[in-house]
Amino acid sequence: MADQRRPLTLRDVSEASGVSEMTVSRVLRNRGDVSPATRERVLDAAKSLGYVPNKIAGALASQRVNLVGVIIPSLSNMVFPEVLEAISAVLEDTGLQPVFGVTGYRAEKEETVIYEMLSWRPSGLIVAGLEHSDAARAMLGNAGVPVVEIMDVDGPVIDTAVGISHARAGRMMAEAILAAGYRRIGFLGTRMAGDHRARKRLEGFRSALADAGVEVQDKEFYEGGSSLAKGREMTAAMLARSPDLDFLYYSNDMIGAGGLLYCLEQGIDIPGRMGLAGFNDVDLLDGLPMRLATMDACRFEIGRQAAAIVAGRHPEGIIGGEIVALTPRLNPGDTIR
Amino acid sequence: MADQRRPLTLRDVSEASGVSEMTVSRVLRNRGDVSPATRERVLDAAKSLGYVPNKIAGALASQRVNLVGVIIPSLSNMVFPEVLEAISAVLEDTGLQPVFGVTGYRAEKEETVIYEMLSWRPSGLIVAGLEHSDAARAMLGNAGVPVVEIMDVDGPVIDTAVGISHARAGRMMAEAILAAGYRRIGFLGTRMAGDHRARKRLEGFRSALADAGVEVQDKEFYEGGSSLAKGREMTAAMLARSPDLDFLYYSNDMIGAGGLLYCLEQGIDIPGRMGLAGFNDVDLLDGLPMRLATMDACRFEIGRQAAAIVAGRHPEGIIGGEIVALTPRLNPGDTIR
DNA sequence: TTGAAAGCGCTAACAT
């Protein structure tokens, strides 16, 4: 517990306990056979010195690193913290530790983050999305460790992917909307070049509408700011411009919730006169005056399975090198008639 | 770009470029003098091989690690992602990289996370809160690197702290409520033993009320679930039990928002018949029918300053070993008369 | 401007 500037080493513990460095190392890692007496002496010495092992040296010597890199676009999206939570929970008792990196939806930043992560030689990598720069793809392909791409399955996969088809999610929502008899449909979403999943949902959505001879009648995009407030503003603007719309499809639940609050305030009959839907099925909605129709992105399950694959604890029959396509679940809530 | 199992080393690049390992190392780190011709040859070789430096070896040799450990209680709290964002932004151009660890508000888990982090010999540590186990406190005290405790300043500090006084925040809110003439006050919060800041706010709140001879008339606590929904339920329960309350103080904005929505639906006159207030000043509120009174926890500023201190770029006159107490700002919104 | 040698703190592999 004495304060020192030079960090303590195994050698210090070795000297303090009168045992070889190797034996100290064994005790500290619970490896091999060590007599209880020796064990206790070592532990006492380590504790009273305040020794913290140097994993850098350990990793270099053993060629093993208990880190798993997790690369996501954003922390403010509300979706990713939940994926992280699921990943953390699974890794908790595997001896692996997640390390998070954030890309801000920028491919070039993603490339940097991947490079940085790989330079620490992690045991595995979990990366959100399938779209990467060529260089990033090359690095991931040659990483020599499990690489799991999560969230999305619509596109070429490097090694293993766990996610949903966002095109299909968009299609399913379109079909539900059409089946409910809505025809004059508006779309409200983010203007974010890097958000490929939102783009794919919109594409799937439009293509299913097109199959029924229906077109999206109005669109509105936003960037930045409070999603709830933006949802309000965008909805007000769109309804002012296109008052005869009978359905509004939002690219996420937060702006959808803003739209819902606006419509309710305006006294618009939901879901009779107009229907609404979002995406993600976030808990948040539980407390709103009405439950917004939405679609579950399976983010807990995605986190769980991705972590299990990286940890080598593959859920039922999955062994890596595969695509695990989860099924998005439609939650009709109260805003589709 | 050839695929290999054994990760590439400096030696591979050295052989491919016909230059010594040392020179390759210099090129890759932009250190020392290297002729442009050599430089280019090395860069070409590294790129075409797909070489990724091994930071583990580099860190061991140089005794320098560009990692900053950031330890927070939770990712789902909405507050911490913002602090992380601010930290990331500041570290972005310092060559330092944040590594996040989550404690789940459990002191014992925090101890483990600190130990793990320190075993990677980071350049600094940012830890949320002032309450730690004795062992954790000892580790932090002997870490030999900058340790910044954030969010809170009410208590003993290990090295440097950046935060607000939550006791004072609670007191300020009580004073504002009393000044507005409310007297029959209820409190709604989390039942979380590890959330010391919420506890301190409540203590400050009650003590300021007590100074005016006022007592909290009813209390309700929750755990888990959607905060918005819980805010609703708790509010409904409390008003059923104590119908004559004229103010509800919530320990965070999310449950406050749930309560607000409930009250509005019930047709309760806000802020006339009853006032409401939360804590955190989250953006979310912008889109609600009324803006909830709240208090800014200065989380961006906290993240910024903490990162600057760890990075050695101390903002105006702060040099570490100090307590930076930021001033919480009351945002009266529309729910205090 | 470039290279050679030594060693960072630990662990694998092999003694004893």
Place this chain on the structure above:
DNA sequence: ATGTTAGCGCTTTCAA
């Protein structure tokens, strides 16, 4: 059950 030796892949330091 414990100790010894030889690296892990880099960077520091010194030499050329």
